Amino acid sequence: MKTLYYLLRGGIIFLALVIVFILQTAVMPRLSLSSTPNLCLVFVSMMGFMRGRKTGALTGLMAGLWLDLFSVQLFGTYTLIYMLLGYLNGFFRKIYFGDSIRLPVLLTAATDLIYGIIVYLVFFITKGHTNIYYYFIGVMMPEMVITVICALVLYFPVYHLNELLERIRNRRERRSA
Amino acid sequence: MNKKDRINIPGYVVLLFLGLLCIVILFFSYATGFTGGPLQSVADYVFAPMQQGLTAAGSGISHTVEEHTEKKKLLEQNKRLEARVTELESRLTNTQLRENELNRLQELLDLSKDYDKYKTTGARIIAKGTSNWFSTFTINKGSADGIKRDMNVIADNGLVGVVVSTGRHYANVRSIIDDDSNVSAQVADTEDQLIVSGSLEGMQQSGMITFSGLRDEKNQVKSGDAVVTSNISSKYLPGILIGYIGDIDDSSDDLTKSGTITPVADFTHLSEVLVITQLKESGS
Numbered sequence: 001m002k003t004l005y006y007l008l009r010g011g012i013i014f015l016a017l018v019i020v021f022i023l024q025t026a027v028m029p030r031l032s033l034s035s036t037p038n039l040c041l042v043f044v045s046m047m048g049f050m051r052g053r054k055t056g057a058l059t060g061l062m063a064g065l066w067l068d069l070f071s072v073q074l075f076g077t078y079t080l081i082y083m084l085l086g087y088l089n090g091f092f093r094k095i096y097f098g099d100s101i102r103l104p105v106l107l108t109a110a111t112d113l114i115y116g117i118i119v120y121l122v123f124f125i126t127k128g129h130t131n132i133y134y135y136f137i138g139v140m141m142p143e144m145v146i147t148v149i150c151a152l153v154l155y156f157p158v159y160h161l162n163e164l165l166e167r168i169r170n171r172r173e174r175r176s177a
Numbered sequence: 178m179n180k181k182d183r184i185n186i187p188g189y190v191v192l193l194f195l196g197l198l199c200i201v202i203l204f205f206s207y208a209t210g211f212t213g214g215p216l217q218s219v220a221d222y223v224f225a226p227m228q229q230g231l232t233a234a235g236s237g238i239s240h241t242v243e244e245h246t247e248k249k250k251l252l253e254q255n256k257r258l259e260a261r262v263t264e265l266e267s268r269l270t271n272t273q274l275r276e277n278e279l280n281r282l283q284e285l286l287d288l289s290k291d292y293d294k295y296k297t298t299g300a301r302i303i304a305k306g307t308s309n310w311f312s313t314f315t316i317n318k319g320s321a322d323g324i325k326r327d328m329n330v331i332a333d334n335g336l337v338g339v340v341v342s343t344g345r346h347y348a349n350v351r352s353i354i355d356d357d358s359n360v361s362a363q364v365a366d367t368e369d370q371l372i373v374s375g376s377l378e379g380m381q382q383s384g385m386i387t388f389s390g391l392r393d394e395k396n397q398v399k400s401g402d403a404v405v406t407s408n409i410s411s412k413y414l415p416g417i418l419i420g421y422i423g424d425i426d427d428s429s430d431d432l433t434k435s436g437t438i439t440p441v442a443d444f445t446h447l448s449e450v451l452v453i454t455q456l457k458e459s460g461s
Binding site: 018021022024025026027029035036038052053054057058061064065066067069070071072073074075077078079080083084087090096116119120123124127129131133135138139142143171 | 205219223
């Protein structure tokens with residue numbers, strides 16, 4: 001019974017992630033924005049601070065795997081980065097109460113910035129692109145701004161998704177009690 | 178809460194386990210060139226069809242938005258262009274005569290361009306890059322349609338990129354403007370070899386990519402010269418147009434020159450591409 005509930009919750013997160021992933025890779029680039037928002041990262045970050053370190057890490061792993069499938073970098077790079085970021089966001093579950101939007105905004109912004117810095121350090125500085133000022137202003141900041149705007153929109157569906165997951169968990173606990 | 182029911186695995190154990198898993202995957206893919214294996218079937222049946230549908234819908238939306246904003250501009254442009262068309266048509270007849278002559282002479286010399294003979298297959302872009310840092314995209318044809326790794330991708334008569342990995346019904350393409358991309362090329366007229374490298378910085382600032390390693394002792398290469406793929410390249414078929422030289426910077430060192438190239442393909446409005454279904458025989 002316990003496993004069934006785990007699978008149910010995992011399945012719901014998986015489905016939500018599919019939608020977010022499709023939005024990011026197929027719909028957003030068509031809107032001709034100057035910078036594509038990193039919706040998968042927003043979702044991973046939200047799962048992290050809403051549901052804790054373990055869920056965050058697992059969601060990050062899943063998101064990273066899909067991104068790796070559709071990217072040309074070494075398979076496993078995104079998996080590692082997203083998994084770590086999901087885990088780190090899990091530390092903030094203790095101060096997340098769901099009534100204020102300040103924490104989600106701050107955390108998604110910080111996560112996206114850290115993601116940008118990691119990508120820069122892993123892929124760009126190793127090739128001798130030492131002009132960090134340019135990459136900070138030209139790539140990281142625009143992505144962060146647009147990602148935070150999208151995070152505000154994405155926050156409410158994910159908030160309700162979290163409530164749903166919470167209800168499923170409570171039901172399991174009532175039954176097993 | 179029931180004690181038995183609580184999840185007993187501590188967070189850091191999960192982190193350690195998943196971290197190790199990731200590192201194993203990384204090493205494994207580095208050693209074997211693994212690009213997803215069984216996971217690719219998920220991509221085939223879940224993501225690729227949905228992306229395809231949504232991309233069509235998305236492009237529909239963006240088209241209507243664009244139509245509204247650009248209508249005025251287009252009307253104005255139309256007037257100017259019509260005048261230009263008449264001017265160019267007269268020039269065209271002239272050129273056609275010359276081209277006929279050229280073809281005739283080329284046939285005589287048995288020198289007709291290899292470029293036109295490549296067999297291609299059309300493909301639609303269903304997803305664009307997974308991050309702002311890289312310029313890659315996914316097309317809707319894969320190994321089931323005969324697409325293989327290292328096949329060249331072209332659009333607008335210019336080189337777009339190269340297939341890096343394939344699933345059954347999708348393939349990932351790294352474009353030549355990607356920061357990781359390096360193409361061995363040559364200047365069409367003088368046949369001087371050079372390396373064309375993608376550049377995120379250059380593309381964002383001025384829509385140009387960079388070249389380096391041009392040995393041009395006689396200073397023959399000038400701005401505006403066409404650059405095509407080289408016949409000594411290991412992946413790219415020879416003679417595909419890449420772009421035109423912008424600036425040449427010869428101050429860096431005396432031996433080789435570097436500079437910028439404007440690519441022919443329009444990377445911001447790419448939606449359909451052609452895949453050349455012929456692999457370069459590099460003899461390896």
